[in-house]
Amino acid sequence: MVGDSRTRTVPIKLDVDESAAGLLHQTTDYFLDAANYVVDVAWEPDWKITSKQTLHDLTYYDVRDDSPLPANLVQAARNRAAEAVKGVVERWKDGKKASRPHFTSRFASYDARTVTVNGDHCTLATIDGRVTAEFVLPDEQRDTPHSAYLFNDDYDLKGATLHYDEIEDCFYLHVRTKPTVENDDAEQGDAKHVSVLGVDLGITNIATTSTGRFWSGGELNHWHREYEKRRGYLQQTGTRWAHENVQRVGRKQTERFEQMLHTISNELVEEALENDCTHIVFEQLKGIRERLPYAKAVHKWAFHRLYEYVTYKAESEEIVVRQINPTYTSQRCSKCGFTHKDNHPHNNGQDEFGCLKCGYDVHADYNAAKNIGLKYLRDQQKSGRGGAPVGVRLNSGTLNVNGEYSPTVING
Ligand SMILES: [Zn+2]
Incomplete structure (x- = not known):
């Protein structure tokens, strides 16, 4: 362990x-x-x-x-x-x-x-x-x-x-x-360290964490495309039977998606628990459809559901769930902090993040997830949390608010 x-x-x-x-x-x-x-x-x-x-x-x-x-x-x-x-x-x-x-x-x-x-x-x-x-x-x-x-x-x-x-x-x-941690956690009211699991939401990957775990959006995208095709075809026929059929398929799709989002939310909370995280931080859901050029209504719905499920499940584990303003989280280099819109150079394949300053090359969603965690910590510092030990959980250690990295040590 x-x-x-x-x-x-x-x-x-x-x-x-x-x-x-x-x-x-x-x-x-x-x-x-x-x-x-x-x-x-x-x-x-x-x-x-x-x-x-x-x-x-x-x-x-x-x-x-x-x-x-x-x-x-x-x-x-x-x-x-x-x-x-x-x-x-x-x-x-x-x-x-x-x-x-x-x-x-x-x-x-x-x-x-x-x-x-x-x-x-x-x-x-x-x-x-x-x-x-x-x-x-x-x-x-x-x-x-x-x-x-x-x-x-x-x-x-x-x-x-x-x-x-x-x-x-x-x-x-x-x-x-x-x-012992000396500083008080303003939110929890007692001395507690803060470590954050950052979560990036997207189309190709529904969710990506700062620990480097990915949940593919493939199934959701596939099912939804099939549904839209079927709906288009049935609506052309215009019969009452066709209308009912569309509704039935739509309900079935919703059930399937909800089941999938339940599973993802369980796994997200587990990821936080396994990494000893006190917080799970998402980007603000408000305006997310406008920020993601290929997002459809179904994605917006899925993100809200996922957030709702995670919030509900995290509560019983005493994990705090928050949203942050995501400005620049996709353009910022999570390694050196350099922020530039051209850091995101491949417009077709948005998988890759490449930093123009330090050359850091990493999956774009993973980079964004780390930045979401870091943004939360910086916001907390600005609001006077001072020097409490804080960090973003990564797949191989912790990144603190000053960008210093400490590796995870396996204990016997
Ligand atoms: Zn960099």
């Missing part, structure tokens, strides 16, 4: 009384069952479901009905299962061998809502309220991972995984921490 390079994991042995241990055992058992159940659902014979949103839709209420796990732990089990299935699919894509995931050792994933860590103890959500667990810490507290990352004001709790160690017959909490 790609993690933030600044995340540190500290394992701590827990000391719990008998009743707390009983609850933790039951909680990890249910957690294991829930995660394995989600894998079962994801593991279709002919395809594998890796979308967290889809798995949520397919499993959440079943698990809530059948187990006493609190909602946050149900979601955590689903996420863990989705990641495991995704990991297998990714290995297959790389031509490697991997078999269906099955969780066997007892564990449970916690986030900042389900675990609290205080000096010498923590509290953990269970199937029946919270329990307190004392930490068993090394006698010498200096220069330990605990003193460096856990009992250090410069680090914040990100989450934790509870493990049961069969051999030692005790629980361990693996706590993840991250350096």
